[in-house]
Amino acid sequence: MSNPTNTFEILTWVVGPLQTSIYAIACTRTNKAVHIDCGGQAQKVLNDLKTQGFELEAIWQTHAHIDHIAGLPEIAVHSDAPIYMHPADQPLYQAAPQQAQRFGLNLSGGLPEIDHELHDNQQLSVGDLRAQVLFLPGHSPGSVGFYFEELDLLFGGDVIFAGSIGRVDLPGSSVDQMRASLERLKSLPDTTRVLPGHGPATTLGQEKRFNPFMQGF
Ligand SMILES: [Zn+2]
Ligand SMILES: [Zn+2]
Incomplete structure (x- = not known):
């Protein structure tokens, strides 16, 4: 914790x-x-990790939309890393073939079982790094963020983007839940760097000031 800058x-x-x-x-x-x-590109992900000498310990899912899970059948062939997901997205996960069809994607191979359920405020770790699960439903029923407080870093999935938010008109979406999730994000420090599921990185300070959805919608 003393000097996190070079530890990840x-x-x-x-x-x-x-x-x-x-x-x-x-x-x-x-x-x-x-x-x-x-x-996706599971083989490339595994190769890149291996090239850098990193050992894949787990797969953490922010949610179960097809564009975030499409690589799971392939990665499961090559890796035993357990998969973590919030149970509220299990119905979406089960509907992956229909999701794939809708987006014209080809889901080859069966999806692996989810090994561990995520829950709100759960503490996770990878090596020396610690993360907290933030349950942030709205875009999907089981959306979560992974908040590395010591690193001032949030993997936000499709909850918040630079200048925008994830869609709330999809099956299982909820505008009210999204509003509550955005409120919760407002309580995190402005310096928090956000790595979203689509588009460029941002900070919560930037989004609190300039993202219209953070002012209410
Ligand atoms: Zn999504
Ligand atoms: Zn997405």
């Missing part, structure tokens, strides 16, 4: 027709890594 590394890939940003964060002391949102 983040890898980013932009995958699929919806240009989904997927990530890995690694503890550079222990070389343990977690993959956040296995949305």
Whole structure:
């Protein structure tokens, strides 16, 4: 905790027709890594982690939309890393083939079982790095963010984007829940860096000032 600046590394890939940003964060002391949102290019993700000497310890899902889970069948063939997801997105997960069809994606292979359920305020770790699960429903019923308080860092999935928010007109979306989730994000420090599921990184300070949805909608 004393000097977190050199203790981690983040890898980013932009995958699929919806240009989904997927990530890995690694503890550079222990070389343990977690993959956040296995949305595609699973083999490349595994190769890149291996090249850097990182060991994949777990897969954490922000939610179960197809563009964030499409790589799971492939990664499960090559890795035993357990998959974490919030149970409220299980119906979406089960409907992955229909989701794929809707977006013209080809979901080859069966989806692996979810190994662990995420819940609000759960404490997770990867090597020396600690994260807190923030339950942030609205875009989907089981959307979560992974908040690394010591690193001033939030993997927000599709809850908040630079200047925008995730869609709330999809099956299982809720405008009211989204409003409450955005309120909760307002309570985090302005300096929090947000790595979203789509588009460029931002900070919560930036979004509190300039994102119209943070003023209410
Ligand atoms: Zn989504
Ligand atoms: Zn998405």
